[in-house]
Amino acid sequence: MENRGYACNTKVGSAMDVDHCQQKEEEEEQEDPFLKFVDYARSELLSLEGDRNKDDDGSDGLGWSWIVSRILKTCIAYSSGVTPAILLSELSQAWSEQRWVGAPKKPLELINHLKKNHRRTKLPNTVTIDSIYAKNFLSLNSVLEAVIIDAFVLPGTNIHMLTLGDYWSSNIIDVYLHRRFYDLTGLQNGILKRGREIFLTGCYLRTATGGSGHPRLLPTEYLVILLDENQDDDAMLLGAQFCSDPFSSISLDAVNRGASYSLYARIEKIESSEIHRKFETLQRKQITLVDGDGVKLKFFLWGEQILLANLFRVGSMLALDKPYVNISVDCDTETSEDLCLEYGSETQLYLVPYIQHEEQVCVTLTPNRRHGSRPLGSFNSSQDLKFSQVSLPRDSQGTIDFSNYPFRSFVVDLRIKMTGISLYGAVTDIIKEENNQQTVFSLRIADTSGEIWTKLHFARFCLIIYLRSLGRVSFGHTVYISGLTCTMSKQKCCLPALINSSCLHKLSRLTDIFYQTSYAQVCRVWLDPSEYFYVNTIFSHSLCGHFVNKISDRWVECSFCRTISDAAVVRTFHLKITLADKDTGTKVLAWCTGQTAMDLLQISPEEFYELPEDEQVMYPSSLENERFMVALVNCKRDGCVIDGLSPDDSISWEITRACKCE
Numbered sequence: 001m002e003n004r005g006y007a008c009n010t011k012v013g014s015a016m017d018v019d020h021c022q023q024k025e026e027e028e029e030q031e032d033p034f035l036k037f038v039d040y041a042r043s044e045l046l047s048l049e050g051d052r053n054k055d056d057d058g059s060d061g062l063g064w065s066w067i068v069s070r071i072l073k074t075c076i077a078y079s080s081g082v083t084p085a086i087l088l089s090e091l092s093q094a095w096s097e098q099r100w101v102g103a104p105k106k107p108l109e110l111i112n113h114l115k116k117n118h119r120r121t122k123l124p125n126t127v128t129i130d131s132i133y134a135k136n137f138l139s140l141n142s143v144l145e146a147v148i149i150d151a152f153v154l155p156g157t158n159i160h161m162l163t164l165g166d167y168w169s170s171n172i173i174d175v176y177l178h179r180r181f182y183d184l185t186g187l188q189n190g191i192l193k194r195g196r197e198i199f200l201t202g203c204y205l206r207t208a209t210g211g212s213g214h215p216r217l218l219p220t221e222y223l224v225i226l227l228d229e230n231q232d233d234d235a236m237l238l239g240a241q242f243c244s245d246p247f248s249s250i251s252l253d254a255v256n257r258g259a260s261y262s263l264y265a266r267i268e269k270i271e272s273s274e275i276h277r278k279f280e281t282l283q284r285k286q287i288t289l290v291d292g293d294g295v296k297l298k299f300f301l302w303g304e305q306i307l308l309a310n311l312f313r314v315g316s317m318l319a320l321d322k323p324y325v326n327i328s329v330d331c332d333t334e335t336s337e338d339l340c341l342e343y344g345s346e347t348q349l350y351l352v353p354y355i356q357h358e359e360q361v362c363v364t365l366t367p368n369r370r371h372g373s374r375p376l377g378s379f380n381s382s383q384d385l386k387f388s389q390v391s392l393p394r395d396s397q398g399t400i401d402f403s404n405y406p407f408r409s410f411v412v413d414l415r416i417k418m419t420g421i422s423l424y425g426a427v428t429d430i431i432k433e434e435n436n437q438q439t440v441f442s443l444r445i446a447d448t449s450g451e452i453w454t455k456l457h458f459a460r461f462c463l464i465i466y467l468r469s470l471g472r473v474s475f476g477h478t479v480y481i482s483g484l485t486c487t488m489s490k491q492k493c494c495l496p497a498l499i500n501s502s503c504l505h506k507l508s509r510l511t512d513i514f515y516q517t518s519y520a521q522v523c524r525v526w527l528d529p530s531e532y533f534y535v536n537t538i539f540s541h542s543l544c545g546h547f548v549n550k551i552s553d554r555w556v557e558c559s560f561c562r563t564i565s566d567a568a569v570v571r572t573f574h575l576k577i578t579l580a581d582k583d584t585g586t587k588v589l590a591w592c593t594g595q596t597a598m599d600l601l602q603i604s605p606e607e608f609y610e611l612p613e614d615e616q617v618m619y620p621s622s623l624e625n626e627r628f629m630v631a632l633v634n635c636k637r638d639g640c641v642i643d644g645l646s647p648d649d650s651i652s653w654e655i656t657r658a659c660k661c662e
Contacts, residue, residue, distance in 0.1 A: 022412065038067055041088060044155030047094055062095065070094050073315060085157045092154050093174060093216065096163070111147055111165050118167055119352045123199070125310050127167040136215065138205040143310050144217075148196045151185055160185050162192065164217075175203070175217035184225070184348070191237075197226040199311040202304070222308045224349040227319065238264060242319045242350075247295040250339055261321045263341075265289035267316050267354075268296070270309055273574055285309040289318060291343075299323070299341040308343065315354035322346045326457040359394040361405075403482075412449035422482040423447070423454065426519050426633075427475055432560065445479065454481055472545035472594055476633030477656055478520045498657050499629045510581035510588055510637060512655075513632055520631040520656060523581070527600065527628065529620035531578035532589055537596075537605045539569040545594055547574075571605040573597035576651065577623075579630065592655035600628065627661040 045062060074090045075082055082555035125143040132138050149172055160177040176183065185192045192198070200224040207215050227234040242264035250261055258356070269288040274281050285301040287309065299320070301308050312318070324344030326388045328620035343349075402409060403420030414421065425447035432441050441456045473479060499505065505522040515523040539556070540547050548569055556569055575597040580587045598604055601623070608616065636652045 037084070037087070038064065038071065041071070041091055041155070042067055044088060045091060047155070062171075062209075065348065067091065067362040079621050085154065085159065088155045088157060089159065092161075092212070096150075096174070110149060111167060114147060114195065115167050116199070119355050121584065123313065125201070129164065129166050129171045129173050131169075132173065132205065132215065132437070133171050136205075136207060138203055138217070140202055140204070141307065141310065142203070143199060143201045144203065146198055146200065148192060148194055148198065151193055164198075171583050173215070175200070176219045178219040178223070180221060180345070181223060181348075191225060199224045199226065201310045202307040219314060222305075222311070224308075224311050224351045227352050229351050229352055237350075238319065238352075241321070246293050247289075247291045247297045248293065250297075252325060252339060255325045260346075261320075261325070262322065263289075263291070263320045263323065265297070265318060265320075266316050267318055270312060270314060272306075287312065287318075297339065297341060298328070300326075301343055301345075305343050305419075308349070311351065313354050317352035317354075319350035319352070321348040321350070359392060360389045361400065362389055410449040411445070411447050411452045415453065422480065423452070424480045425478070427473060427477045427479055429527055430473060430475065443473070443479065443481075445481070462532075474654065474656075475635045476520070476635075476654065478633075497629055499657055509584060510579065510586040511584050513588070513634075520633045522629060522631050523579075524627070524629055524661065525579040526582055527623045527626045528578040528580040528587060529623050531587060532576065533578070533620045534574075534576040535601065535608070535616075535619075536574045537571050537609045539572050540572040540594070541569060547572075547593075562594070569607060573601065573605050573608070575600065575658055579632075579655075586651055589651055590630075590653040590655050591651045592658070596655050596658050599660070600626075600655070602660070629659045629661055630655050631657040 010389065017153050042062065042064065045067075070091055071087055074081065074087055078086060085268050089249065118299075123143050123145065125141055126145050127138065127142045129144070144164065146164035146166050148162050149165045152161055152163075153159065154161060158184055162175050162177055163172055164175055165172045173388070181192060184190075200220055200223040202220045204218040204220075205215050205220050229235050229238065242262045245261045245263055247263065247265070250263075251259070255261075266289065267287060271286045271288075273284050273286060275284055282303060283306050285306040285308075287299040287301070289297050289299050290298070299318075322344065324342040324347065326342050328338060328340050347444060368551050390406060392405065401420040402418055402422075405420075409421050409423065409424070421509045423445055425445040427443055428446045428451060429444040443454045443456065444451055445454055448453040491629075499522050508521045508523050510523050510525060512524065539550070540546055541556070541558040541560070546558055548556040548558050550556050572594050574591075574593055576589065576591045577600065578587055578589055592600065601608065601619075603619075608619070611619070632653050633656055634652055635654045
């Protein structure tokens with residue numbers, strides 16, 4: 001009995017010891033922080049998956065060993081230590097990526113659905129998600145035109161994430177949302193949600209780590225939310241929040257009392273500039289906005305903020321919630337407005353992207369088309385003409401851009417609401433408008449279909465550049481004008497290539513110019529200074545190239561601008577010389593100035609002026625029998641009044657360009 005009792009007692013005692021040991025081990029496991037975190041992390045991931053898809057418990061593949069291995073890999077990658085937020089972030093991303101890999105078409109179904117209504121063109125710096133993965137690189141200036149596939153909070157944290165896709169990629173990517181946008185992701189607002197389109201730039205790429213298989217995008221402040229006026233929710237948001245504050249209602253006093261504004265306007269112009277300060281040069285973007293009442297206001301971006309301009313396009317509608325209102329003087333602007341807008345710490349931007357519309361324009365395809373396009377059906381059936389249509393871009397105001405029109409535009413073609421038109425013709429009159437704060441020249445241009453007055457508006461700070469590239473334009477000169485604002489390009493002056501290129505002109509004899517006076521006539525001539533020669537060095541207005549009359553030691557009057565100023569003057573030639581055609585014996589007296597005179601005399605005005613008087617007298621002899629290609633215009637034809645440019649009213653012919661024949 002004792003033995004049995006001993007044996008029995010021993011057996012019972014062993015069982016109790018085992019139970020005690022198991023209980024102790026369980027208690028120790030429950031106290032193990034690592035294991036506790038594994039269980040916590042798994043429960044957080046399961047809850048996250050449950051929120052994303054109520055029909056799927058998300059447990060497939062979410063094994064205990066998978067979580068442990070990912071935690072350990074993350075610990076290896078972050079040797080300096082990890083936090084619960086880092087671990088949960090890495091686990092969440094790795095699990096999400098694994099889920100998407102298992103069903104790659106699932107997030108892209110939304111993209112394919114939205115793509116049906118996608119009509120806008122890419123912004124200039126747009127990159128695709130696929131290219132980010134391929135290069136493992138993203139420049140700060142790059143633009144992402146993305147669709148939100150998912151919006152969620154990292155488990156156990158307050159870190160908001162967006163999963164993004166785009167219209168051109170098979171991959172998706174996660175981005176950490178900047179905290180300034182957190183208020184837009186909650187249930188109350190929730191505008192940053194699945195299916196919403198956004199533009200973002202200024203992103204830094206976080207490359208893959210040991211605990212994560214794919215890169216992510218770090219937070220960026222430079223994000224705009226796209227709205228669609230055809231969607232009821234977006235239309236209600238615009239109408240309720242942004243359409244009640246016109247620019248004229250903005251009051252600086254109200255702003256100082258704490259008032260804020262929500263504004264809605266069209267982007268009219270985007271300009272870059274630099275502000276030079278004592279110890280730095282600050283980059284600036286100036287965006288001109290126009291509200292529904294036609295009132296204009298400047299919206300400024302400073303420093304790194306200029307990245308936001310990558311997301312804008314002229315013609316788009318911009319909604320600004322709580323922009324910072326400033327005084328123009330404080331913005332270092334040269335504008336006349338009292339107020340301007342800036343991108344402040346509380347500012348939110350919404351964008352209704354500009355959709356480029358096109359309009360069909362009828363053209364006639366004729367071999368010898370002289371009078372431009374005509375409406376379809378304007379010819380009778382007996383005429384053997386072919387018709388076609390060209391699609392040209394049209395803005396929201398119905399203005400059609402003809403900058404890419406395949407045919408030459410004639411005066412007779414011009415209609416209201418045309419932009420980007422180009423005209424090529426002869427100047428029949430030119431005046432400078434007085435009593436105008438801007439610098440405005442008016443040119444009357446004639447082609448084979450008619451004449452039209454064209455106003456040239458010169459920007460105040462670009463006046464010198466424009467006029468130097470333009471050269472001196474006068475009666476009879478052939479000009480080319482392009483662009484809505486008629487801004488002259490460098491191609492407007494009479495280029496040497498025009499008389500050096502036989503394919504660009506018809507070579508005339510000197511005897512023929514008396515009968516062909518519509519345009520500049522290109523002739524091959526010899527200089528005959530023995531017949532008649534006069535040269536003098538005088539001063540011209542540096543801004544327009546025309547002669548000046550000296551009033552005092554400081555003040556001069558321009559013979560063309562008719563203004564008295566202390567503007568800089570330059571020395572130039574006034575040359576009269578006989579041109580001869582040795583084959584026919586024809587001779588013509590012509591005059592010129594500026595660069596053309598320098599080309600004929602083969603010396604600069606300063607060098608000629610410094611020559612001794614006897615050398616100046618003998619100089620014409622060195623020009624005997626020099627051969628030139630010249631462009632001649634009749635500056636007195638049709639009884640038109642000379643605009644004061646010719647120093648000698650008795651001379652009808654002006655040499656506008658000369659090139660020496662080798």
